[in-house]
Amino acid sequence: MFSLVPQPLVYAEALLAQFASLSRATDGTALQGDFVRGLAELSGCELAQLYLLDATHTCLGMSAECLNGHLQPRQTASLSADYNGEQLLQFALCQNRVVCMGELGGSLHDTSFLPSQVRPWRSLLCVPLVNQQNSVEGLLLCASHQHLELQGFAESFGRLGSFVLGHWHLLQRLKRPGSGEPPAPVGAASTSGYGLTGKSAAMRQVYSLISKVLHSACTVLLGGETGTGKEVVARAIHESGPRRTQAFIVQNCAAIPENLLESELFGYRKGAFTGADRDRSGLFDAANGGTLLLDEVGDMPLSLQAKLLRVLQEGEVRPLGSSETHKIDVRIIAATHQDLSVLVNQGKFREDLYYRLAQFPIELPALRQREDDILDLARHFANKACVFLQRDEVSWSNAVLDLLASYAFPGNVRELKGLVERAVLLCEGNELLVEHFSLRMDTLPDAGKLTLRERLEQIERGLLIDCLRKNEGNQTLSARELGLPRRTFLYRLGRLNINVENVDG
Template sequence: MSENNLTQLPDPLAHASALIGCFTCIGLDNDSASLPGACVSAAAQLSHCELCQLYRLDEVTGRLDLIAQHPSATPSLADAASRIDRRHVSLLRDTVDQGVVVSVSDVQNSTYDTAFLPELASPWHALLSVPLFNRLNTVTGVLLCAAQHPAPLLGYASSLGQFGSFALHQLALLRSLRWVPAVAPPARGVSLTNTYGLIGSSTAMAQTCQLISKVLHTPYTVLLRGETGTGKEVVARAIHMAGPRAARAFVVQNCAAFPEGLLESELFGYRKGAFTGAERNYAGLFDAADGGTLLLDEIGDMPLSLQAKLLRVLQEGEVRPLGASAAHKVDVRIIAATHRDLAAMVAEGSFREDLYYRLAQFPIQLPALRERDGDVLQLARHFADKACASLGRAPVEWSNIALDQLSSHAFPGNVRELKCLVERAVLLCDDNVILPEHLPLPQAQVPTTADDITLRQRMERVERVFLLDCLQKNRGNRTRTARELGVARRTLLYRLARLNIPCGDASAER
């Protein structure tokens, strides 16, 4: 790092006082999401620059992540080059590879390419690129400041380098501690399904969401079990997005999609020369999901040899790429999903018993669609609205007979079958009303045994689904629902109680 050049600044004491305040602010910040932004704002204030960027070096891929930028008026990180290949940006390459400060007093006549910086009304005049170091004196990032006016930025290099290094260290410390801000429980009357972005107001879905709320802010491994099409990936994404890892990657790998050799290299990565065709280092999905969540779908189809390596990741928190001489640590939350009976596979010897118990640390059984009373019509309306939006057409209505057909169908393919059915119906309907002929559903079977449901039970089931759907359309307002149905509000409340529809299934009156 460069020598201390505070004496070259116009007012060294004022700068030192402001610097101490910035150190204190970062030291007291316990939110890893806001800390990078606070760092660049403070650095811009200290250096009197119009632009400040904070990059973090990815040790696995060797790329620079742009994690914060000031001010907010500049293009967002999503629009900017959020992952910079320093090999193609000489200014950043010299800063990182040589570990030296790069100061440019006249950008227009410099040999450095500054096209990676955002374009503002006035051109950039001066630049300062400062390497950031960890306690092992290894470069971990870059703090870059740019001014639109002549400025002796080199004098700020030492103090900004120490400040930026401290900020990156604090950020790494917060993430290693997995600090989680206090989350207030949902207000009374607010559905948990709405909290997690899931569709449905049935008791079965409420129980599923209750389990999600219990495991959300824990490091436990989650095993999602359920029939094909029950939405295991949707639930896994909800767990990720509502938890403390939402800002990091959510990576999905279907274990049945690759043969054993390719699946191993895809998950664990490999080093150059590990096998024929390995011409470069490749970071696997565990590294790609570092700090985030990895969903291993169809875990029951993972080969036994890979199950042993996965067990080590769960036990030790480290992976060893193919051809590597040593393993390295990763911080990944594992969510596994399967439609198969893993316990039976353990008994057959086709699945490791020790891995099964590690994966089933917190199992969640997803209900089949036929077990979710009232959810079919909510999901159907949701899928229809999405299909109409994607096709650029006006929303469609549903005929009562079509809704009755949906309510009577068992849906062996669960939510996936319903989604495909609704999307097809939206394409087929020409008058913006979905009719029975748009739904290629088999006719309901006539009961033939004493064990079949009675006519009263059948009618109550249809009425329950109909009332839930009407409540959903009126956002839970029972007064408006009664008015639409043409019955007294007292009659509606009696029928809701008679059909065991609790008040929690509908929001409070507004």
């Protein structure tokens, strides 16, 4: 199996390490992301992709993509049942055959499924993914701008892919206790490689920033309004990075008094203060090797800010009551809903600490800035609530979808989560209705503030969604009814970020 790969022993050890690493995955989305990243590393290719068939085997969707070492959220249109649009994928899937091409430049085959790059793609390897029943469930693909001999990787990649497929199905079953139903269809994924839900332009920018800082040791400052999911993003950075096997600890700096916060973070020695009857390690020590999230860091007292600065600069802590310092290795992520630069001007936050924390800022968008993600998030929260309550999944009425899509959500993702969970509790049938939701309708966006282009896009979006609902999600019939070529219709769906799964009722 290794005779055709360079340095067989080194490759075998790297392959074994990938099996071991992927076997520890506890989240399906992270598993797929780590899988394609591993394929790229093992093959030396700039691109690795994972395609999976849905439960009906009529729709092929891209589930994960790694480009130039970074996971890339990518929106892909579903292919037709016979895959006429992608001949190479059709051949590999239907014939269960490996496709390996060493010089794509002279090929007549269409490779539009590969991302557009300045440099042309030259080498390609496409391997079917086979499950335990020996049926094809998808494809893994590697491509390079260089001329590489990739055929030797096919057998080992196929076995690694089958292992990942089995592990992914196991994780899907574990997520739905007590359910005898098969895993949910894959289709076009609505999550990124970091386990975060959302594919709007604002969230794609967040994913891009995460990819740049994921394997770096620099401090991250998460900003954004209350309820935008700062702790969720911090956890995603930790679980997708090299410290994923170590501790992830959260401390809210506004939740406890100053004297308690200092002992909580730095620990103390016996006799340091009244009641200190034993040595106690702090959170910096507990997070050693892992990640510590300092939430609401803008509320940290000034006296503690100086000590935090020393931790960031020197990588060492001194417990209360001790005269000695010791080294630690902790990744610090800070989060705040406040503008720290304003607090600096007001003398409430140290300027030197601000610049140290803001080494790599990531501003999380408000939910009203990512309206294309609202329905995906709502479904995600509803599914989780149904699993927790051990009840059947619920469907969504069109009136509820329209209502949520037009609501401003001043409380952001946290408000949406609470609304959906309450609605699932109130729902006695199998369909969520408008009466199950309690929205503050005075916060609806002011249409008068929209530009002409925004209004036209809103009208166009409504027409496309109405037509898709009328035709039960059939894109060909919808395009024909609107008098558009199918390719143009798909382009408009992509430009307006319309996911067919969100409008099929």
